[in-house]
Structures are given as structure tokens and as C-alpha cells.
Amino acid sequence: MTDPNTTLSPLELESHDKTFLDANELVINMGPQHPATHGVLRVILRLDGEKVLGLECVIGYLHRGVEKIGEHRTYTMFNPYVDRMDYVAAVSNGLGYCETVEKLLNVEAPPRAQHVRVILTELNRIASHQLWLGTHALDIGAITPLFYTFRDREEILKIYEKYCGARLTTHAFRIGGLQYETYTGFEKEVKNFLTFFRPKIDEYEELLTTNRIWVERTKNVGTISAHDCIALGVTGPVLRASGVKWDLRKAQPYANYKNFDFEIPTGQNGDTYDRYLVRMAEMRQSVRIIQQAVDALPEGPIMAKVPKVMKPAAGEVYHSIEAPKGELGYFIVSDGSTQPYRVRVRPPSFVNLQALDVMCRGQLVADVIAVIGTLDIVLGEVDR
Amino acid sequence: MPDETKSPSSPPPEGEHKPAAPAAAAPAKPSAPAKPAAPTPVPWDSPMIAKLKGNYGSGIEALTYAGQNYMVVDRSLIPEILQVLRNEEQFDYCVDITAVHYPAREKQFDVVWVLYSFPRNERIRVKTQIPDGATLPSSVPIWSGANWLEREVYDMFGIKFDGHPDMKRILLPEGWKGHPLRKDYGILQQDNEWVQINLGIESGQ
Numbered sequence: 001m002t003d004p005n006t007t008l009s010p011l012e013l014e015s016h017d018k019t020f021l022d023a024n025e026l027v028i029n030m031g032p033q034h035p036a037t038h039g040v041l042r043v044i045l046r047l048d049g050e051k052v053l054g055l056e057c058v059i060g061y062l063h064r065g066v067e068k069i070g071e072h073r074t075y076t077m078f079n080p081y082v083d084r085m086d087y088v089a090a091v092s093n094g095l096g097y098c099e100t101v102e103k104l105l106n107v108e109a110p111p112r113a114q115h116v117r118v119i120l121t122e123l124n125r126i127a128s129h130q131l132w133l134g135t136h137a138l139d140i141g142a143i144t145p146l147f148y149t150f151r152d153r154e155e156i157l158k159i160y161e162k163y164c165g166a167r168l169t170t171h172a173f174r175i176g177g178l179q180y181e182t183y184t185g186f187e188k189e190v191k192n193f194l195t196f197f198r199p200k201i202d203e204y205e206e207l208l209t210t211n212r213i214w215v216e217r218t219k220n221v222g223t224i225s226a227h228d229c230i231a232l233g234v235t236g237p238v239l240r241a242s243g244v245k246w247d248l249r250k251a252q253p254y255a256n257y258k259n260f261d262f263e264i265p266t267g268q269n270g271d272t273y274d275r276y277l278v279r280m281a282e283m284r285q286s287v288r289i290i291q292q293a294v295d296a297l298p299e300g301p302i303m304a305k306v307p308k309v310m311k312p313a314a315g316e317v318y319h320s321i322e323a324p325k326g327e328l329g330y331f332i333v334s335d336g337s338t339q340p341y342r343v344r345v346r347p348p349s350f351v352n353l354q355a356l357d358v359m360c361r362g363q364l365v366a367d368v369i370a371v372i373g374t375l376d377i378v379l380g381e382v383d384r
Numbered sequence: 385m386p387d388e389t390k391s392p393s394s395p396p397p398e399g400e401h402k403p404a405a406p407a408a409a410a411p412a413k414p415s416a417p418a419k420p421a422a423p424t425p426v427p428w429d430s431p432m433i434a435k436l437k438g439n440y441g442s443g444i445e446a447l448t449y450a451g452q453n454y455m456v457v458d459r460s461l462i463p464e465i466l467q468v469l470r471n472e473e474q475f476d477y478c479v480d481i482t483a484v485h486y487p488a489r490e491k492q493f494d495v496v497w498v499l500y501s502f503p504r505n506e507r508i509r510v511k512t513q514i515p516d517g518a519t520l521p522s523s524v525p526i527w528s529g530a531n532w533l534e535r536e537v538y539d540m541f542g543i544k545f546d547g548h549p550d551m552k553r554i555l556l557p558e559g560w561k562g563h564p565l566r567k568d569y570g571i572l573q574q575d576n577e578w579v580q581i582n583l584g585i586e587s588g589q
Contacts, residue, residue: 059555060555065571224573231528233477252505
């Protein structure tokens with residue numbers, strides 16, 4: 001198992017000297033109980049000194065059989081389960097599921113529900129990126145951003161808590177619209193948050209963007225080309241940081257994103273630093289979308305006409321949304337009964353994690369931590 | 385399965401306690417009465433489909449359901465069709481590969497590829513039917529991202545992909561018996577032997 005590029009060939013040892021000097025390959029196990037793997041991810045690294053020759057991910061420690069459960073629950077009963085997949089972006093998971101079932105039922109949520117959905121989903125994108133930033137910076141050695149981001153994420157969680165009673169596994173949406181009307185003062189609180197949050201992004205950037213240690217640890221680390229991203233099916237900020245201007249909210253608009261004005265931030269180098277910049281810019285764009293949505297929040301019903309007992313006509317539908325981590329798709333097969341015949345979740349984290357091997361080859365061991373962080377995976381979603 | 389009588393905390397819908405009956409486990413109730421607004425698949429026509437049909441004849445059936453295009457392709461045409469879609473029709477992104485189990489059918493499995501083309505901004509599905517025990521050619525040489533997706537299909541359904549670089553389980557541990565997303569695998573079922581040997585407990589339930 002020697003790689004001609006990394007084996008020290010010119011040393012020309014006598015056979016009796018070849019004890020350990022030629023054995024320059026080392027296999028190291030990282031995780032599953034490792035604080036920087038963001039959950040129960042196990043990585044087996046093949047090293048040459050400090051250099052990574054290749055790695056293999058071992059996953060499945062958090063497998064709960066969500067897809068199997070889906071086949072044994074009604075459409076409504078399965079809805080809260082999807083919040084437990086990507087638990088830092090529960091609202092996005094719910095949106096994808098509800099919209100897919102709505103497609104099967106051939107109904108559409110009313111405009112007010114669509115607006116509230118966009119507001120809550122974009123708030124969720126910010127919250128997810130904040131959590132990513134805090135933990136990613138912490139992994140690399142910057143402790144301060146974690147306190148900043150968690151302090152500000154709290155404000156989003158407060159809005160969620162007031163809206164639907166939950167802070168983490170926020171079961172906010174229902175098939176056909178929303179269960180709850182917004183609480184009194186919802187719009188004002190969202191607007192207050194936006195005013196509060198805009199300068200906070202600058203604050204995060206001040207801590208990191210030109211910070212010498214941050215730049216050294218992230219520039220040219222974990223580089224992946226646009227070509228590799230597409231071949232591997234990598235989506236979300238990782239794809240955009242490699243220079244592909246692609247976002248499902250623009251490419252195939254869902255909910256009512258086509259009514260809002262926003263940009264798709266992209267990077268050029270596809271390295272960890274560019275992915276950081278892309279996510280920071282995405283938070284600003286999310287603020288922009290929420291501002292437009294809350295300013296134009298229409299009055300009206302929040303629930304479409306959906307039967308209490310849902311029996312979608314037999315058929316298959318695939319629908320996907322731009323979750324904070326990439327394309328989150330649901331493939332649901334209905335046989336005309338009250339329970340889905342098959343629910344398939346296309347998780348962005350699972351597919352993106354495949355790129356870890358490509359991104360880490362030739363890097364140092366310490367950079368593996370940076371690359372796992374920059375991929376922004378949630379193991380609840382990888383393993384389902 | 386001594387634990388089968390234990391029910392999960394939420395009340396299980398009917399049909400849940402019948403893991404042994406493959407056909408009965410799936411549709412718990414008779415199919416719904418036809419809704420007035422229910423969409424039905426209609427033929428899907430496009431220059432691409434016309435070209436493919438011209439080249440491959442009757443092995444392809446192209447349909448649209450709920451505004452989404454898909455084609456049902458004969459198993460024998462699969463390797464060629466996927467190659468053509470990637471190289472000539474610019475479907476450069478393999479979104480997902482998955483399967484559906486219909487135990488009552490002779491060809492028990494539907495295998496589904498969800499493909500997307502960046503240049504065309506178009507999403508399609510390719511579907512084929514295979515019997516239990518049959519294999520499919522791996523599409524890792526076409527889209528390297530198919531690697532884990534195919535491993536998951538193998539793990540959950542037991543469908544093997546020929547020419548896959550590393551055909552082994554991905555979410556469940558090596559050595560686990562059974563493929564959980566098959567309809568004849570009960571929802572509370574597990575590989576008790578594996579659990580006892582590896583976890584040192586009587587049962588994981």
C-alpha cells in the first residue's frame with residue numbers, strides 16, 4: 001500500500017535497516033467520540049507523518065431508521081420526525097417535507113403561510129450558520145466567536161419558542177400551511193431582530209475575516225474544484241464557494257422565493273476561507289429576504305383546505321429545497337393510503353460528507369478538523 | 385422476536401405488527417376513493433425523449449406526474465441510458481439513487497435515479513424494475529457521488545451494484561443480517577444475534 005509520491009525512495013536502505021524507516025504510513029482512528037467531529041463521526045486516517053494520504057468515514061452511529069418509521073406513520077404523524085434529522089435546521093426539514101406532501105395532495109399553502117414560512121426558514125438559515133461559525137471557529141482554536149454567535153442565536157430561538165413552543169426541534173409547519181397564527185408582536189420582534197443582527201455580522205467578520213491565525217488556518221485548506229463538487233453531488237455553500245452560482249431558491253424556486261430580491265454569493269477558490277465568506281454573505285442575504293417578507297406580510301388564511309385524514313392519490317413525487325447545508329430532497333411514494341408507501345430523504349450532509357476524502361488528501365492532520373467543520377455536517381442527518 | 389409485542393410510545397397504526405407478512409405489511413388500508421383533482425401520469429414529450437426513443441425503441445416509457453418528468457427504462461438499457469444522459473444530455477449531477485420494494489410484484493424492486501442538469505436546469509427521474517437478487521451496473525464511473533448512495537441502497541434493500549469500488553454496508557454495521565427497508569422487515573425487527581455479541585445486551589428494544 002505504498003504511494004510512489006510519498007514513499008521516501010532515495011534512502012536505499014539495506015534490508016536489515018528496513019525496520020521502521022520504510023514504514024512511514026500510519027493509520028489513525030479519529031472519533032466517533034471526538035469533540036471536533038460534530039457528533040458521532042468516525043474517520044480512519046491514513047497518514048504519512050502529518051500528511052493525509054486518504055481517509056475513510058464510518059457512519060451510521062446515529063441511525064434511527066427515519067425512512068422506515070415514515071412507512072409506518074400517517075403523513076401528519078411523520079411530520080415531527082423530520083425535525084430530528086438536521087436538528088439545527090429543523091424548520092427547513094419541515095418545509096421540505098410539507099411541500100412534498102402538498103405536491104402529492106395537489107394543494108398549495110396560502111400566501112400568508114408562504115410568507116411566514118420564508119421568514120422562519122431564513123431565520124433558521126441564520127441560526128444554522130451561526131452554530132456552524134461558532135463551532136467551526138472553536139475547532140480551529142478561536143473560542144470567542146462561539147460566545148458571540150450563541151448569544152445572538154438565542155434571539156432567533158426566542159422567536160421560535162414564542163411561535164411554536166420549541167427551541168431546537170421546531171415543528172413549525174403543517175401540511176397545507178401553518179398550525180399557528182403568528183403571535184402578537186411577531187412582526188415587530190422579527191424586525192427588531194434584523195436591526196439587532198445586521199451589525200452583529202460585521203462583528204463576527206471583525207473577529208475573523210482579517211485575523212491572521214484564521215486566514216492561515218483556512219486559506220488553501222480543503223480545496224475542492226467546481227468539477228469535483230458536481231461529480232460528487234456536493235451542494236449548498238460548499239458548491240457555491242467553488243464558484244458555481246447555483247441555489248435552488250433561484251434555480252427552481254419553491255415556497256414564494258421568486259417574489260424576493262436576493263443575490264447568490266459565490267467564492268472562487270473553493271477553500272475553507274471562501275466557504276466561510278460565502279456563509280457570512282448568505283446570512284446578509286437572509287436578512288434581506290426576511291426584511292422583504294416581513295414588510296410585505298399579507299393578511300389572510302394560514303391553512304389551505306386539506307382533509308383531516310390525508311390520502312394522497314397514488315403516485316410519486318420528488319421535491320427539494322435549499323436547506324442551509326445544501327439540497328434537501330424528499331422522494332415520497334403514495335399508494336393511496338393514509339401512510340406513505342416509501343419516504344426517501346436525500347440529505348445534503350450525507351452526500352457532502354463524501355467529499356471529505358477528496359478535500360483532505362495532501363493536507364495536514366490538523367486541517368482535517370477544519371475541513372469537517374467547513375463541510376457543516378449534522379450527523380443526525382447523515383445517519384437518519 | 386420476543387420483543388415484538390412491545391409497542392413504541394406512540395400508538396402504532398394498524399398493520400404495524402405484521403412484519404412476517406410481506407404483502408400485508410405495505411398497504412394497511414384499501415386504496416382511497418379517487419379524488420376529483422387527482423393528477424394522473426401523462427406522456428412526456430421532448431426532443432430528448434424523441435431522440436432516446438428513436439435510438440432505443442420501446443424500452444423507454446416517458447411520463448409526467450405532478451409536473452415532474454420521469455422515464456421508466458428497461459433494465460437492459462440502464463447502463464447505456466445513464467451514460468447517454470450524462471455525456472450527451474448534460475445530466476451532470478446525480479442527485480439521488482434509491483429504491484422502492486413491492487413484494488407482491490414479480491420484479492420486486494423499483495430503482496430510481498434522480499438526475500439534474502446544471503446547464504439545462506432540469507430535473508428528471510430514471511426508473512427501472514428488477515427482481516430480487518438481480519444486480520445493477522454501478523454508476524460510480526459516471527458520477528463519483530453515486531458511491532455512498534449505491535452503498536445505502538445495498539444496505540437498506542440488498543440490491544448489489546456490479547463494479548462498485550467498495551460494495552459494503554454504510555449505515556448499518558458490517559455483519560448485520562437483513563435489509564431494513566424491505567417490506568418484509570418488521571419495524572421492531574433487529575439482528576438480535578449481532579446485538580448480543582457486539583453490545584453485550586439482550587436486546588436493543
